[in-house]
Amino acid sequence: MSATTAGAAPAAKAPRVETPFRRFVSEFFESKIATGALVVLVAIVLVAIFAPLISPQNPYDLAQLDIMDGRLEPGSRNGDDTMTYWLGTDDQGRDMLSGIMYGLRISLIVGAGSAIAAAVVGASLGMLAAYAGGRTDTIIMRLVDLQLSFPTILSALMILAFLGKGIMNVVIALIVVEWAYYARTVRGTALVERRREYIEAAQCLALPTRRIIFRHLLPNCMPPLIVVGTIQIARAIALEATLSFLGLGVPITEPSLGLLIANGYEYMLSGKYWISFYPGIALLITIVSINLVGDHLRDVLNPRLKK
């Protein structure tokens, strides 16, 4: 209990004092590009969360779809003249704007969910490798090397070939593909951190190992973990979209952005570009804004780049 209060004390002392967190926030907002990207990203996440409230149509509710409205151009009115398809409709008469909002949900849930799960697995193993050292370290790092020597798409294909299609299997594939990045990053940081005085002090206090790892070591390994995590979310979203595009990902009933793009593929050749184009733009904006935020986070959180 005393350790927690001691840890929280500097932040709670006075509101105007410069804390590391406040310095980090002000440094982050120094960059206009990163701030803009963050705003866009927050907007995207809000759209995804509130999709059922703001989308013009529920794209999963087949009763709301009118097959007669299939493949309408952006800006067309629907058959009953009650709504406008701002981004056009796909082959089943689904409003693309609604489809994209719901697709974003799936893409973000799969991307963020797998990134977080991979972070937990990877960070635990990386921490274990750094703290235990010796043979444990060698075995874990050999696995990491092996995993990283294969391209992501190949590992993902392999797992989907083993397990079959489906959203859960895609998440598993993404976790298997990504954990190694976290493990390597955390191990590197933890190796440096564990030689610091505060760890030594904690060991001298005879604190249990678990407590040292989770309460002392882990918080100090967080900055690089956050950076890797951000970039990996973008990569996970892109990979999920790719797998769904290849027909190995999410089921057709609840399409993610990748599957929406795949659905439009055959119509693209006849000039009906919007079915693939707009989901692609949504995917692109999401990935680029996450990458820009992640890139800037790395600059801010990396002490070596400090002026």
Next chain:
Amino acid sequence: MSVYLLRRLIQAALVMLAMSVIVFVGVYAIGDPVEILISPDADQFERARAIAALGLDKPLYEQYFSFLGNALRGDLGRSFVFNEPALQLIGQRAPATLELAFGATILAILVGLPLGLYAGLRPNGAGAKAIMAGSILGFSLPTFWVGLMLIMVFAVQLGWLPSTGRGETAEFLGMRWSFLTWDGLRHMAMPALNLALFKISLVIRLTRAGVRETMLMDYVKFARAKGLSPQRVIGVHVFKNILIPVVTVVGLELGSTIAFSVVTESVFAWPGMGKLIIDSINVLDRPVIVAYLMSIVLMFIIINLVVDLLYSVLDPRVRLESKG
């Protein structure tokens, strides 16, 4: 050097063996091809005969050993779907994928090196900034979507290039190649560019970082102080030293290019190995999946080995270390 080579070869063989177990167990233990390949109307007797014919009734370890023994003889089973040897199927599709991957690699170097060199020499210019922004896009854009956009612009809107297929092929070394005919090259242009985008960005970044680093080195300063022309300093002194990381990465990337061609091939209906594996996964054609994965893994191990050896040729420090 020979000790080093031997050690690397043994390592490679071990990795290959480990991967064969993983692939075999993964593909054969999970999922049930009987359900897919044998008609549901078949009676029990027909079912049993089909299972025996496919060798699916034996225990798993026995299946593995016969698989391993056959694999060493170059036999990875027959495709359930095409009823052809799986390895032969892969071999037939390999030239298409290989020429695509090599085309993309060449394109990446031809485009990436000059752009990276320019961005590295004038890091603060507007051109360099534009190039770097472009390279960020190249990393972020999902390949398949860029492919679709290429089709939309160049095939549908402008009508300059064909959107799908390999076009006319010519025979060379007993295999059909597209890059030998004009029509084939036209078919190859978009897929190759699509596949190359990621690597162009990579080469730009590596070259730029390398140039900026080497320009500050004493030997570059010395070469300049000697009064050598800038062309010679950049072309010889700088270029040689930035080539090491670029060669390594491009070499290592060749494998991942071949793996990622799965996506490009699906977009452009390019009849290579990548399209074959996607189709095979969809129908659970296990021998073909295994044959594909094993050939890719083997290729990876060989590429890693070659790059390591090439590295020791290019960089004397590695050579000396391995001797000591």
